[in-house]
Amino acid sequence: MNKKLLLVFLLLISLSIHAQNITILNSQNKEPIAGVAVFNIDKTQSEISNLEGEVSLNTFKNEDVVFFKHLSFQEFSATKSRLVKAVVVYLDPSTEGLDEVLISASKFGQVKRDIPQKVVSLSLEEIMFDNPQTSADLLENTGNVYIQKSQLGGGSPMIRGLSTNRLLITVDGVRMNNAIFRDGNVQNVISIDPFSIQHTEVIIGAGSVVYGSDAIGGVMSFYTKKPELSYSKDASFAANSVLRYATANNEKTGHLDFNIGLKKWAFLSSVSYTDFDDLRMGSHGPDDYLRTEYVVTENGVDNIVENKNPKIQNPTGYDQINLMQKIRLAPKDNVTYDLGLYYSTTSEYSRYDRLIRYKDDHLRSAEWNYGPQRWFMSNFQFTKLSSRSAFYDKIQANVAYQNFQESRIDRDYQSTTRNSTEEHVDAISANLDFEKQLSLKTEFFYGLEYVYNKVHSYGREEDIESNIIIPAISRYPNGSDWSSMSAYTNLKYKPSSQFVLQTGLRYNHVIANASFEENNVFLNLPFDTADINTGALTGTAGVSWIPADIIQWKLNFSTAFRAPNIDDIGKVFDSEPGAVVVPNDDLNPEYAYTGDLSVRLNFEDKIIIDAATYYTFLDDALVRRDFELNGASYIEYNGEDSRVQAMQNAAEARIYGFEAGIQISFTEALKLTSQYNVIGGYELEEGEQSPLRHAAPNFGNTHLSWQHNKITIDAFAMYNAEMSYLDLAPSEQSKDYIYASDADGNPYSPSWCTLNLRTQYKFNSELLVTASLENITDQRYRPYSSGISAPGRNLILALKYTL
Structure with missing residues (x-):
């Protein structure tokens, strides 16, 4: 060998x-x-x-x-x-690439086969070959994450029937989730530049022991490129540039990153700019998705005009810029300091699903936009190795500051009143993580975390004729805060190469304070404040067992919890036509109990089969339900009589499913891979069952790839099962404007399948060309719960040059 x-x-x-x-x-x-x-x-x-x-x-x-x-x-x-x-x-890599070292499971490197949970990953080469437009699309390419979109500038992950504030997103070890991550769909993941990512890891299932509250259903970890030191006496320089174009939304993208390496210092700079036009849907599918008309405002007057090309989803275009600067200092062989600065901003962009709603015989909204979505993070990391310390072999400390900015602007058709809300969140976090090898068979991981969020929220109404602006109700209680303190331990015991036991505990304490004095001028709530002061001990235990070379078993049990955040206790928002969500000061944490079992069969690296099944019980689930405010079931909100709703601990949830994957190596060059996910679940409330909102329909993909020397070809299909009207959650049944109509006129999500071809050619070590033709048969489809149709036939060309 x-x-x-x-x-x-x-x-x-x-x-x-x-x-x-x-x-x-x-x-x-x-x-x-x-x-x-x-x-x-x-x-x-x-x-x-x-x-x-x-x-x-x-x-x-x-x-x-x-x-x-x-x-x-x-x-x-x-x-x-x-x-x-x-x-x-x-x-040289071995022929089987499924046993790479992963970081996310313990925040320190572990061999994948030792981890009892399911973890999927994408390397830099796979990301470059997949050529995703956003980091949401990148997650979709893992085959285990379902992506919902309400607009082109979006992408909300769903994992095993859970989503949004029950999933955690981290960037270089820093949590992106903040106090206003909502139970509805969130698009914050698009702030992460896919061109800056070195690799991505997704923990499928609870990660609360290591990552705390929010990580009930999974953890999506993005690791960006690191500055590289020079390995010679001279300074080193390397650069990458990418140009990309896509036909379905006339995408124009440019990216540049460069690295300057010295003996002890290294500097990495990255910039990306993307411009999207309105997205074109496919030609063959339900006519319900066509955009036949839209609102145009000229000289202050709203008019509904015919869409000359109903397949163009007008308006959906936007542009985005991402910047990253990283600095590394390695003063000693066992010590490194890393500073990372990240900035992302979009233009203002429409929330397309709100613009296709009708009221009576006309479109409901003249405008419904998100203001620029901005994210800034500064992250300082200290890493030290020590062979002498009795307490650690490696210590890693992170201190980070983040600022999130978002806003919403809407105006009804032919109304002179424009409503807007604006939110700013300042987030400070500090992590201290340790690794210690107690013996040749035992490793010990432990750490501390502190998180503090401050929420600023403002509301206003503007008369577009007189330009008079008056204060209005804000989306969140202005000046509210949310903090979390926690400590965790994780033990890995490996008595032999065939058996690994991992177990851990975490205590998490959450404190939240919200004052409604400003909003009570408009709402007249029966309370002025809401407070959360709660904690929980969560645990996990799992084994990885390889009784023979051909088979591996993994079994894992975990508990998790999520404390209410500011979005849960204090949001005011029109959740759906004719309904408004109001604050609730009587909320408790929700708890999850999960067990999953997986098996892996490897027949001499020629055929590899993975299968897993899981079950989650979610107790005291926080759900949006009808509510009363001062004894009233309806209040006036934004000039409309609206049904009062609020977040409540009103339900239990059962989630279960099955996942299967196969890889067949016909030759060294020709491979077939396939992944399929079956998800089921329901909410139980007062003895009545209803479908689970974020349980995606069965979905999967199949790839036939061929790689030889400089060329790689991948022919693949992506497919999605039907979700019938009766299988839709009640909150989804009321959104008939985003779904197709079945034979009885009820909304449902049809099945769909796309055929795609992707190729990549390496001219040399410097020049790389990727070409993809997606949705070859030009299908018109809309993924489950999405308010925007997917791209029609789409030719994507990308050119990468490395210096």
Whole structure:
């Protein structure tokens, strides 16, 4: 096997003879390899490479033969005397790429097969090949995440029947969820630039022990590119540029990133700009989705005009810019400091599903827009390795500040009153995480976290004729705050290579304060404040067992909880036509109990089958239900008599499902992969069952790919089962304007299937071209719960140049 290994040494400036450190990289993508076991022949000396792929050879003798072993790479060995003369070792990936080292499960590198939960990942190469328009589309390409869209500038993930504020999004280890993440669909994930991402990991199932409240259904972790130090005495420079064009929405995208590396300092800069026009839907499908007319305002007068091309979803276009600056300092071999600055902003863009609603015989809204969605984050990270500390082998500290800005502007057809709300959230977080190897068989992870959010919210009404602006009710209680304090432990016990036990506990305490004095001028609530002061101990226990080379079993049990946030206790919003959500000061946390079992069969790397089943019980579920305010079931809101609703602990939920995947390697070049997800569930309230709102219809994909030398071809199908009227949740049944009509005139979500072809050609190490033809048969379809139809036939061209 050694003949198949690639070992390339880059001769660098002579380092201190006492340091004797080397860096281990992937021979294909030049990424650091964490978790490589480095040991001598009798295993009296051993080390593990860190997240930067670095390992020290100080404890080895000069005459030792040093072995490098990692489940995802081919084994290699060389004498220490040879290794200390070099700085970089390249390892070849093994034929089976499903045992890579993942970070998200414990915040430190672990081999995938040791993790009892299901974790799916996408590498940089896979992301570049998938060529997603947004990070929401990137998640969809994992095959296990369902994406809902209310507008082109959107993308709300659903995982195993849970979504929005029951799922956690992290960027470089920092939680993106904030105090106003709602129970409805959220589009914050589009603020993450897909061109800046190095790799993505998705924990399928509860991650509350490591990540706390919000991580009931899963954790989506995005890891952006890191600045690279120079491996020579001279400064290094590298750059990537990308141009992309798509026909369905006339997308025009440009991206540039460049890295300057010194011996101890490195700088990475990234900028992306995207411009989208209105999205064109397909030609073959329900006529219900066609956009036959829209509102045009000229000289202050609203008119409904005919859409000359009903397949154009007018208006849906917008533009977006993403910036990132990262700096790395490595003053010592075992210490690094990382600073990251991130900024994303969109233009104002329409919420398309609100613009297609009708009232009486005309369109309901003349305008319904989101203001620019802005996100800023500064993240400072300190990492230190220590072989002497009794408390840790690795310590990682994160301090981050984030600012979120969003707004909503709407005006009814032929109304002179424009309503708008504006929100700003300041979020501060601090994490301290430790890793300690207690023995050759036992690893211990533990940490602390503190999060604080401050919410600023404003409302106003503007008369577009007189330009008079008056204060109005705000979406959230202005000046409210939400904080979380927590501590966790996680133990990994691996008595043999065939068996791993992982278990952990976390205590999370949440405090929230909201004052309604400003909004009570308009609402006259029976209370002026609402407070949350609650905590919970959650736990997880799981095993990974490989009784034979052909089979692996994984079994995991977990508990999770989510405390109400400011959106739950204090939001005021028209949730649907003729309904308004009002605050509720009597809310408790919701709790989840989940068990999942998976099996993996590997027939000599020729056929690999994955299957998993799971069951979640959600107790005291926070749901939106009819409510009374001061004894009244209806109040006037934005000039309309509206049914009063509020978030309540009014239901229980049962969620269950089955997931299956297969990979068949016909030859080394030709492979077939397929993934299918079956999701079921219901809410139980006062003895009555109703369908679960975020339980997506059965969905899946099948890929037939061929890779040879410089070319890769992927022919694939994506498909989605029907969701009948009776299978729709009551809140979805009332949204007939986003669904097709069945034979009885009731809304339903039809099944759909698209055929697609994607190719990539590497001219050389510098030039890469990707071309995709999606939805070849030009199907007109709308994913479940989405308010905008998917793209019709879409040609996507991308050109990447690396310097």
